[in-house]
Amino acid sequence: MWKNVKLNSSLVQNETSKAILVKVPKEEWLFWYPAKLVRFMGKGNYLMSLGLNSDMSFNLFKNGKGKYNKFTKIDEKTVDFETMCNLLGAE
Numbered sequence: 560m561w562k563n564v565k566l567n568s569s570l571v572q573n574e575t576s577k578a579i580l581v582k583v584p585k586e587e588w589l590f591w592y593p594a595k596l597v598r599f600m601g602k603g604n605y606l607m608s609l610g611l612n613s614d615m616s617f618n619l620f621k622n623g624k625g626k627y628n629k630f631t632k633i634d635e636k637t638v639d640f641e642t643m644c645n646l647l648g649a650e
Contacts, residue, residue: 560613564649568599568607581609583646588619609647613640 566584573580578591596610621634638646 562611562613562644562649564609564611564644564647566607566609566647568605571607583619584648586646587621588646589622590617590619611640611643611649615640615643617643 566581570582570584571579572582572589575594577594579594579597580589581592582589592609598608598610600606600608617638619636619638620632623629623631623633
């Protein structure tokens with residue numbers, strides 16, 4: 560089952576040709592998501608839609624906040640579809 564989740568595009572931390580690094584709203588968790596499943600919309604692309612599938616699992620991670628561990632993963636977890644929908648505020 561597919562579900563589209565609409566988020567503010569200011570949650571995009573980094574963008575490559577194949578994937579987008581997205582921050583979970585109101586949390587410190589980050590996750591990479593395939594660029595093919597992301598659609599930007601609205602005037603000025605302020606809104607994005609993520610296409611989530613119920614067969615997917617998501618790898619969330621936290622980076623350090625300091626000067627020397629800014630890009631080091633300090634915590635990592637894997638969540639399922641339902642948990643991810645709850646974290647992103649999907650209905």
